[in-house]
Amino acid sequence: MSTGLAATGSSTGGEPLGDQAKIRCDQATKVYETQTGQLVALDHFSLDIAAGELVTILGPSGCGKTTLLWSMSGLHGLTDGQVLIDGTAVSGPRPDTVGMVFQEANLLPWRNLRKNIDFAFEIRKKRKNKERIEHLLEQTGLAGFTKAFPRELSGGMQQRASIVRALAQDPEILLMDEPFSALDAFTRDEMNRLLLKLWEESGQTIVFVTHNISEAIFLADRVVVMTARPGRLAHIYNIDLPRPRNIDMTFEPHFIELIQDVKRVVETGGHAIEVE
Amino acid sequence: MSEVPSELRDEIPKFDDDARQDHGPVGMTALTSMRTAKSALEIGTIIGLAIGVFWLIELILRVTDTPEFVLPKPTQVVTTLVGDWGTLYGPHLWVTVQTFLMGFAIGASIGLLLAAVITQLPFVEKVVAPYIIIMVTMPMVALIPFLRLKMGFGIGPIVIAVALASGPMVMINSATGFRRTDLAKIALARSYGASTFQIFRQIRFPMALPMIIVGFMVGAIFGLLTTVGGELVAGSERGGLGRQLKFFSSLIILDGFWATIVVIAALGVTIYVVFFLIGKKWASWQT
Numbered sequence: 001m002s003t004g005l006a007a008t009g010s011s012t013g014g015e016p017l018g019d020q021a022k023i024r025c026d027q028a029t030k031v032y033e034t035q036t037g038q039l040v041a042l043d044h045f046s047l048d049i050a051a052g053e054l055v056t057i058l059g060p061s062g063c064g065k066t067t068l069l070w071s072m073s074g075l076h077g078l079t080d081g082q083v084l085i086d087g088t089a090v091s092g093p094r095p096d097t098v099g100m101v102f103q104e105a106n107l108l109p110w111r112n113l114r115k116n117i118d119f120a121f122e123i124r125k126k127r128k129n130k131e132r133i134e135h136l137l138e139q140t141g142l143a144g145f146t147k148a149f150p151r152e153l154s155g156g157m158q159q160r161a162s163i164v165r166a167l168a169q170d171p172e173i174l175l176m177d178e179p180f181s182a183l184d185a186f187t188r189d190e191m192n193r194l195l196l197k198l199w200e201e202s203g204q205t206i207v208f209v210t211h212n213i214s215e216a217i218f219l220a221d222r223v224v225v226m227t228a229r230p231g232r233l234a235h236i237y238n239i240d241l242p243r244p245r246n247i248d249m250t251f252e253p254h255f256i257e258l259i260q261d262v263k264r265v266v267e268t269g270g271h272a273i274e275v276e
Numbered sequence: 277m278s279e280v281p282s283e284l285r286d287e288i289p290k291f292d293d294d295a296r297q298d299h300g301p302v303g304m305t306a307l308t309s310m311r312t313a314k315s316a317l318e319i320g321t322i323i324g325l326a327i328g329v330f331w332l333i334e335l336i337l338r339v340t341d342t343p344e345f346v347l348p349k350p351t352q353v354v355t356t357l358v359g360d361w362g363t364l365y366g367p368h369l370w371v372t373v374q375t376f377l378m379g380f381a382i383g384a385s386i387g388l389l390l391a392a393v394i395t396q397l398p399f400v401e402k403v404v405a406p407y408i409i410i411m412v413t414m415p416m417v418a419l420i421p422f423l424r425l426k427m428g429f430g431i432g433p434i435v436i437a438v439a440l441a442s443g444p445m446v447m448i449n450s451a452t453g454f455r456r457t458d459l460a461k462i463a464l465a466r467s468y469g470a471s472t473f474q475i476f477r478q479i480r481f482p483m484a485l486p487m488i489i490v491g492f493m494v495g496a497i498f499g500l501l502t503t504v505g506g507e508l509v510a511g512s513e514r515g516g517l518g519r520q521l522k523f524f525s526s527l528i529i530l531d532g533f534w535a536t537i538v539v540i541a542a543l544g545v546t547i548y549v550v551f552f553l554i555g556k557k558w559a560s561w562q563t
């Protein structure tokens with residue numbers, strides 16, 4: 001398997017981190033019972049993620065990325081294997097540690113934008129961090145829309161709102177399921193920069209699912225490529241681009257090479273991944 | 277952004293796809309889609325038209341010299357309505373409203389509660405479904421003569437019939453609402469550690485609310501029908517608008533009869549408007 005000039009890779013679960021792992025997927029396997037029989041969505045998937053790491057997950061549609069994130073968040077159980085967070089097996093949601101940005105904005109249509117953000121605080125019975133919320137609204141360009149209902153917001157605005165909702169909680173671990181998929185290229189770059197800035201300030205652990213190779217590389221410490229269904233680990237790239245990163249890096253030959261390299265692996269391991 | 281080939285996409289379930297929207301007997305749109313008058317011109321035209329119709333009927337009846345026992349003149353109806361309000365209409369309106377409200381309150385709360393519980397128990401839901409259909413389609417007025425035999429001549433039997441008429445309507449619509457489960461929204465709440473009650477209060481109930489309001493509206497209209505019908509077939513000793521209808525028609529006092537019809541119509545419209553406004557306030561996110 002070819003590896004890029006600056007990227008080292010492996011097709012196992014990366015360096016085992018032992019007890020150090022913030023998140024450990026250990027032979028995670030998920031089988032769905034469907035009308036047409038059993039469907040293996042996740043097949044013995046193993047991966048260790050260190051505290052403070054930003055890992056992006058690339059894979060063709062339907063390969064089990066959402067399934068993987070839901071398993072990490074404890075929203076559903078596994079058929080086999082386990083996910084450990086801070087060394088203990090995940091058996092249900094851990095709102096104090098893990099925050100989730102769902103695929104598709106998943107806002108509550110009967111609440112306006114501000115009340116949607118408040119929702120998380122209400123459920124958790126936590127006092128609102130007003131400054132942080134205002135700051136995030138400002139940064140995501142939503143400050144003027146707090147009274148608007150989801151149906152009055154564009155798809156991209158809804159996605160940004162759902163990201164603010166999750167970020168406002170400031171969780172140790174942030175699981176993001178294609179959070180920027182509905183954004184145009186410019187806003188997406190903008191959001192990527194914001195995410196990196198917040199991440200660098202906070203030291204969160206982030207698992208970020210995307211279809212976009214360039215985005216995956218730009219953000220990541222490591223890019224995890226999954227195979228087409230059943231979802232297996234295809235390859236892991238260590239991205240050694242210096243930080244802080246800026247959009248100009250994405251035009252450098254080195255970055256382009258990385259994209260091509262990842263694309264090649266994706267095409268053999270998984271397929272149907274977009275390249276910008 | 278280039279698209280993923282569709283053959284890879286087709287099996288992906290859309291978690292928040294709300295395919296079961298509006299499968300009840302009446303859709304939410306029936307509540308909020310009615311156009312409301314906005315400008316002074318529109319309101320003026322509506323009032324002007326009503327006045328016009330009023331005087332047109334008056335004129336026709338005068339010109340044709342129609343006798344009062346065929347159709348009373350609108351002015352006569354208004355005269356008795358205003359003049360005898362305190363004796364012939366007001367008190368009976370109050371009895372009807374009381375009977376209706378009591379029956380509806382009982383029926384609607386039981387119906388709502390049962391809907392909330394039963395939709396969580398799919399097996400029970402299937403087993404009781406036929407009985408609910410029977411109760412929805414059964415004209416409950418028919419039970420009143422029987423209830424009279426057991427309970428005497430108060431408003432009790434009518435209250436029970438009203439509850440039986442409105443309850444199943446509220447239930448069947450609310451159940452449709454509660455059945456709209458949205459996995460992604462429930463997952464969202466769970467990811468913040470929501471309890472079962474919080475999920476009900478914050479997700480299931482608001483999701484169901486538009487259909488609940490529809491159920492309340494339809495139930496209230498059925499309830500009013502049953503109230504007036506019940507008073508008509510088995511008038512209570514306290515009176516009520518239905519019994520007044522029977523009283524006036526048996527004595528061929530047709531201006532009184534028509535005045536009572538006007539009061540009943542006004543009551544029906546009031547009920548409609550109340551639920552229309554509730555729907556606008558609490559369910560407009562859906563449209």
Ligand SMILES: Nc1ncnc2c1ncn2[C@@H]1O[C@H](COP(=O)(O)OP(=O)(O)OP(=O)(O)O)[C@@H](O)[C@H]1O
Nearest residue numbers: 032034041060061062063064065066067287288289
């Ligand atoms: N609740 C479910 N019941 C049955 N099958 C499911 C369920 N959820 C997902 N699947 C199946 O599991 C496979 C993986 O789905 P998943 O949503 O994890 O894919 P994904 O990688 O997130 O795809 P996408 O990039 O399109 O979001 C798919 O084939 C899907 O049809």
Ligand SMILES: [Mg+2]
Nearest residue numbers: 065066103177
């Ligand atoms: Mg997905």
